[in-house]
Amino acid sequence: MNHEEMFEFPDGSESMISEELRDLISRLICSRDRRLGNNGLEDFRQHPFFAGLDWEHLTEMEAPYKPEVSSPTDTSNFDISTISPEITPCNTQPPNVTAIFTGHHLPFIGFTYTMEVFSPIVKISPIWSTLLVTICEQLQDEKLELQNRLNDVMVKLERKEEYRNGGHGQLHQQISCETTSSQQEKELIAQLKDEIQILRRRLEDETSQHRVPAKEANIEELEKKFKESKEKNRQLILDKQDLQKELEDVTSD
Numbered sequence: 632m633n634h635e636e637m638f639e640f641p642d643g644s645e646s647m648i649s650e651e652l653r654d655l656i657s658r659l660i661c662s663r664d665r666r667l668g669n670n671g672l673e674d675f676r677q678h679p680f681f682a683g684l685d686w687e688h689l690t691e692m693e694a695p696y697k698p699e700v701s702s703p704t705d706t707s708n709f710d711i712s713t714i715s716p717e718i719t720p721c722n723t724q725p726p727n728v729t730a731i732f733t734g735h736h737l738p739f740i741g742f743t744y745t746m747e748v749f750s751p752i753v754k755i756s757p758i759w760s761t762l763l764v765t766i767c768e769q770l771q772d773e774k775l776e777l778q779n780r781l782n783d784v785m786v787k788l789e790r791k792e793e794y795r796n797g798g799h800g801q802l803h804q805q806i807s808c809e810t811t812s813s814q815q816e817k818e819l820i821a822q823l824k825d826e827i828q829i830l831r832r833r834l835e836d837e838t839s840q841h842r843v844p845a846k847e848a849n850i851e852e853l854e855k856k857f858k859e860s861k862e863k864n865r866q867l868i869l870d871k872q873d874l875q876k877e878l879e880d881v882t883s884d
Contacts, residue, residue, distance in 0.1 A: 651682075655680040817864060819860050
């Protein structure tokens with residue numbers, strides 16, 4: 632396999648693969664006279680990709696990533712790419728040295744590695760950077776939501792504590808006020824209904840056409856007040872129900 636001529640980095644990989652890593656890979660698949668290792672391990676020690684690596688204690692260091700494999704030919708950590716029909720990865724022995732080399736017997740032919748863990752040396756692509764920012768924002772939103780829910784729980788606990796300390800009288804007073812206001816609104820609604828009916832009867836009795844618009848305007852105004860009062864009364868009833876439910880929740884504890 633002529634890696635020097637056939638191997639190439641995929642388009643758009645500049646942001647993911649550093650120049651140091653590109654040079655390292657290129658120096659491993661080049662011609663023998665330029666290949667890393669001609670001067671022994673010192674070639675790798677001096678390469679920029681390994682800058683900062685503690686070579687003296689290398690055997691004692693823990694690997695940054697340990698892929699799980701079940702056998703020397705395990706390809707579960709690779710993605711199956713489009714394979715030519717004539718390529719059938721298998722565990723057969725290499726062909727005779729006199730045969731033309733095809734590499735079909737090699738277990739890794741037809742596979743490509745998907746990097747799941749980024750090395751600190753490799754630059755993160757803008758796509759991954761955007762994804763990480765999105766995840767962080769989602770976590771912040773979830774944190775804020777949980778904080779708000781916690782605050783609501785604390786407020787309810789404080790209200791229950793106030794009830795135990797005699798604050799339930801204030802709740803009863805609020806319910807009583809809401810009940811009084813609701814009754815007053817009901818009386819106002821009934822009064823407005825009566826006035827509307829009276830004006831309608833008067834309007835029917837009027838024969839003078841120039842007075843009709845004024846009467847109709849009065850009726851429309853009263854109908855508007857009626858609707859507003861009716862809506863206000865409905866809201867007062869809902870508020871009263873909420874206060875009663877809150878009082879029941881507090882007393883149940």
